[in-house]
Amino acid sequence: MANSSSSSSSCYLQVDVNGEEVFFVNKEILLSFSGKLRNLFGKSSGKGNNLKVIFHDLPGGAKGFELMAKFCYNNGKTVISPSNVVVLHCVAFFMEMNKDVSGAQNLIEKTEVSLKEIGYWSWSELIEALKQCQNSVVGRLVSASDESASTASPDSSGFRFSCDTKSTESFKNCYARTNWWFDDLVVLNPEWIERVVKSMIFLKFDHGVISRFLLYYQKTRFTGVTLEVKGKIMETVIDLLSSLDHSSVPYKSLFGILRVTLGLNISKSCRNKLESMIGSQLDQATMDNLLVPSPPGVNFLYDVNLVIRFLKSFLLGGTSWVSSTRLKKVAKIIDLYIAEVAPDPCLKPSKFVALIMALPDSARDCYDDIYQSMDMYLEVHVGLSEEEKTMICSALNYEKLSLEACKHLAQNSKFPATTAVQLLSTQQSKLKSLLQETSDPIYSSELSCTYSEKSYKDKDIGHIVHYAKNLDLSTENEKLKENLQGMQWRVMELEKVCRKMQNQMAKIINSKASTTPSTPRSLPRMCS
Structure with a gap:
């Protein structure tokens, strides 16, 4: 040879x-x-x-x-x-x-x-x-x-x-079906399934087919066996699934496995692998997927700690590797979840806040949904101290609240008194920023910034002043009331200055428009 x-x-x-x-x-x-x-x-x-x-x-x-x-x-x-x-x-x-x-x-x-x-x-x-x-x-x-x-x-x-x-x-037809061998191998015990599948992975067998086989194996072998055997089967399946390309494992099936494991005694490391697989693809989840009942001995209606762990897995390695689209998609799902768990009377303030703050501020463009969930939480948890209420409100970004949410918050007696101060302070800073933009003309080669554009910002300023005028000043703290009134007076003064500047800028724009020569040339533009 x-x-x-x-x-x-x-x-x-x-x-x-x-x-x-x-x-x-x-x-x-x-x-x-x-x-x-x-x-x-x-x-x-x-x-x-x-x-x-x-x-x-x-x-x-x-x-x-x-x-x-x-x-x-x-x-x-x-x-x-x-x-x-x-x-x-x-x-x-x-x-x-x-x-x-x-x-x-x-x-x-x-x-x-x-x-x-x-x-x-x-x-x-x-x-x-x-x-x-x-x-x-x-x-x-x-x-x-x-x-x-x-x-x-x-x-x-x-x-x-x-x-x-x-x-x-x-035999050709038999081989054409990728799952023709499932029933033949399903008789093997978990130890041999582990050996066979690892060999398949080593030989670069299709991960999608392996994934389907493991899910079939778990479902088929669960019939008529003890909880101990079920736990061993589930640990083997989870360990092997975690070694596959995560995209080859149906995401919905992972939640099915998760719910099955709730009644089984599997190792902590195995649970961590399953939670990591789910968390890393959290943007594919639905709110219903996340409504997992709390484990025995925990009073929460739903397992909030589990969702927080999912979020940590999703953000593992920092937000730099998570695209903005995926991050915002997860935020929408989580905000729905927060609204669902907010009425739970057993949910502690620390867990409620941890759930809100698990995602970075950049994940949300608007905090109106969070504000509504806070409002519901405070309505149910009437016995909270001022310190606990303040801690809850610390998770709120006042700058990302809509006009209607700001109006509602300014008159909401369920929120602590310091919230009104924080809201007014935020809006005052926003007003100052707008005034600075209004007072700094920007020149370019084309006259494209018109009075109507400036009026749009004036409208924003008017809204801010409206917040201040409609703040609820009913509080037992006289010193706080005086501070609020003082800040409100300063806003009114700023309003007068703003109106004066508007008139001056209108005159400047009209004057420049009337003296424009017939020969075209580059003109400076004023931007509010």
Whole structure:
């Protein structure tokens, strides 16, 4: 037997084994033992010097072919042991070695005699044989999933043959279904499923198919077994799913697994893996997905701690790797969730605030939904102290509240008195910023900033003044009331200044428009 292309004898046959290795063997020797090769060359009329056969899914791969070839070259004599009997037996069936020309005992008979002695094998020999079985099974599955196949085609020097086990139409149809082997392997215990699937992953088997098999395995094996066995099955499935490409695992199925594990005693590390898989793709979740009941011993209606952990997994590594679109999508889902849990009388203020602040401020363009949830929370939790109310309101971004929300908040007696101060302070800062923009003209080559654009900002200023005038000043704290009134007076003064500036700017714009020469030229523009 040769393994290089240097051989050019007409009796030599080139054999490509599963794309792993190419062998050059004596054709006549192998034909005397292999019914598959005899049938193949019996149908062929090729007389060329170079003959090539391609095997797509030969059991045991290159190693299996080499063991078989040695048996043929030694005229049917070879050492058969627990370390090679499984591979030899599979190869013998593949190559149809149930007859031979010389009349010697064929390879199938020899391996069957050896397998009958399995009861006398040592423990280590049994384990080694099982490993061979596992490798043969995985190798067959991987090769069956390979869509590439070579076809027989004549060339100038001889013939090229493509041979595999998919010889019958029924077997082709069987292989065409990617899940044809699910029911065959589902009988294996979790330990062997783990070994087989890890081998599949190593051999780059399709992750989507593996994912479907694991979900099928979990569902099928749960029937009629104890909680302890269910826990072991679930741990195995979760561990293996976590080693796959997360995009190959149906996201909805992860929540199904999560709900099943609520009644099982699985390890903390296993739960962490499942939560990490869910959290990393949180933008695919729905609000209903997140409404998971709290574990036993916790008074909350829903498991808020779980959702907070999901958010931490989503943000793992910082917000720099999470796109703005994904971040805002998660914020919308979480805001719906916050509105759902806010009426829970058992939800502590610290957990409520932690849920709101788990996402960065940049995730929300508007805080109106958060304000409404806070309003509901304070309505249900009437016994909170001023300190607790202040802590809750610290999660609110006043600058991202709409006009209607600001009006409502300014007169909302459920919120602490300091909230009105914070709201007014924020709006006063906003007013000052607008006034600074109004007083700083910006020049460019075109006159495109008109009085109507400035009036739009004046409208904003008017709204801010309106907030201040309508603030609820009913409070027992006289000093606070005086401060509010003082701030309100300053806003009114700023309003007068603003109106004066508006009149001046209108005159400037009208004056420049009336003195514009007929010859076009670059004009400065004023921007409010």
